[in-house]
Amino acid sequence: MFAKEIYIARRRTLLEKMAATAPEGKRGIALFVGNVEAAAQYKDNAYKFRQDSSWLYYFGIDEPRFGAVIDLDSGEQTIYADDVEIGDIIWMGPQPSVASKAAAVGIDKSAPYGAMSVAVTKALATGRDIHFLPPSRYYNTMKLASLVGIPEEDVSKVAPIAEDGGRHASEELVKAVISMRLVKEPCEIEQLDDAGALGQEMHSIGRDNIKIGVIEQDIVGKMEGLVLQKGWGVSFPTILTQHGETLHNHLHDKIVEPGKLMVIDAGAENNMHYASDFTRTYPTSGKFTTKQREVYQIVCDCNEFAFSLIRPGITYRDVHLATARKMLEGLSALGLVKGDLDTMVAEGIAGLFQPHGLGHNMGLDVHDMEDLNENLVGYDPDQTRSTQLGLGSLRMARRLVPGNVITDEPGIYFIPALIEKWKSEGTGKGFVNFARLEEYYDFGGIRLEDDVLVTQDGARRTGPNRLPIQPDDVEAAMTCQP
Secondary structure, three states, rough: OOOHHHHHHHHHHHHHHHOOOOOOOOOOOOEEEOOOOEEEEEEEEEEEOOOOOHHHHHOOOOOOOOOOEEOOOOOOEEEOOOOOOHHHHHOOOOOOOOOHHHHOOOOOOOEEOOOOHHHHHHHHOOOOEEEEOOOOOHHHHHHHHHHHHHOHHHHOEEEEEHHHOOOOHHHHHHHHHHHHHOOOHHHHHHHHHHHHHHHHHHHHHHHHHOOOOOOOOHHHHHHHHHHHHHEEEEEOOOEEEOOOOOOOOOOOEEEEEEEEEHHHHHHEOOOOOEEEEEEEEOOOOOOOHHHHHHHHHHHHHHHHHHHHOOOOOOHHHHHHHHHHHHHHHHHHHHEEEEOOOOHHHHHHHHHHHOOOOOOOEOOOOOOOOOOHOOHHHHOOOOOOOOOOOOHHOOOOOEHHHHHHHEEOOEEEEOOHHHHHHHHHOOOOOOOOOOOHHHHHHHEHHHEEEEEEOOOOOOOOOOOOOOOOOHHEEEEEEOOOOO
16 A cells, blocks of 8 residues: 555545535535455355455555445545454454554544445435446446445446436546546556566566467466566456457467567556556567568557657647558558548548557556546547547547556557458548558557656656567567577
8 A cells, every 4th residue: 555645635635626516515425335356166266356446546455345435525534344253363364453454544434344335325315415436346336236226227327416416426526536547646657667667577578488389378377477476467368469460369379380470468467556558569480571570660650659749738639640640651651551641541541450549548457447437537528539440449538648647559450351341341442452451461460559657748658668669679689589
């Protein structure tokens, strides 16, 4: 945990933000439900416990079956959890009291877990609004539905609480939390750099173990072993594949073959639960072919170009579009597309080659806060999400401010099924050289990703040492030289 003053200050700021949503005496309560253990095969064999990120942000207690209520009018704060009994002590040993855990994060009032329902019932009976966040876990969905007395399907709906007094997740609370978590504090930036260092070390192990004849799972095992040794674990399931045209390929059962491109998209979660997320693409034989290098250089140039644009005040949507233009310029030089670059950007031609957005928010989650509502997290009120392939998948479009942490991850993929679909439907006709693209059906894909902190006057990448990215540097770093 951070020092208790960090959590006290965060909850104070939350109270101040929520005070602006309703007059005094009409603000209600904010209800937070932490995660519980989830059975894998049976109750006593649970999945590895991961606490809810918003709970960690405001309360810091990294243990299951905790809840909290903040009275938004009086400011009173209560932690709800149960002290261990003798049966627990036999299996777990003596544990600190709930009261002492609450005191460690600056809260002086605690009560048994079951008393949380009493507090909520009392608030409902007196007509008070109940503010809660949309949950990501099914237990929390059921728990909130039971506490507030609403159907489970309504728990994750986000709308202004003023409309019906809290029969769904509170848009006011969601927006307040997002506004705080989007801008990282110095203590968080330190943790993100730490997670970045671990992620970079993880990637270096992956790169160094690419050898012809090795099973992909062997490489993944070495990478994930490191993060279990030095941190909490991976920040998301590792993507390591010689079929980079499949964007989220989690199969690791292939033998490393010569002449392929190996996409490694992986990240580490440190012991404070902050995440990293890097992607590099490697030639399995140690050297790029001419064809591979041509496409790789376009993606590399796009990564550098996007980074050069990141600064306070610019929207990440504009960075995405400018980078799409840069990509189409490179693809045009290869004869894969033709036409006016601005027209192609407007027509969404880049989506054929990069059917995802340029990046997403980073923090306690690798896609930070997307459980709270992806559009509210990633888009300013005056922005509308596109329906175009690629641009429509942009998870972070906002005007950047110092303290934002985002990913910069352009990619070029040759997806035969998608190309054939566009060809048969006439999409991109006159812009896309479909005949030439047939030469790339066995190419795969390339993605290059860094984590970026927006600073007062520009940006910097997180982590101590950037992973090799220029093609000459990548080849020099490879240990599988022919």
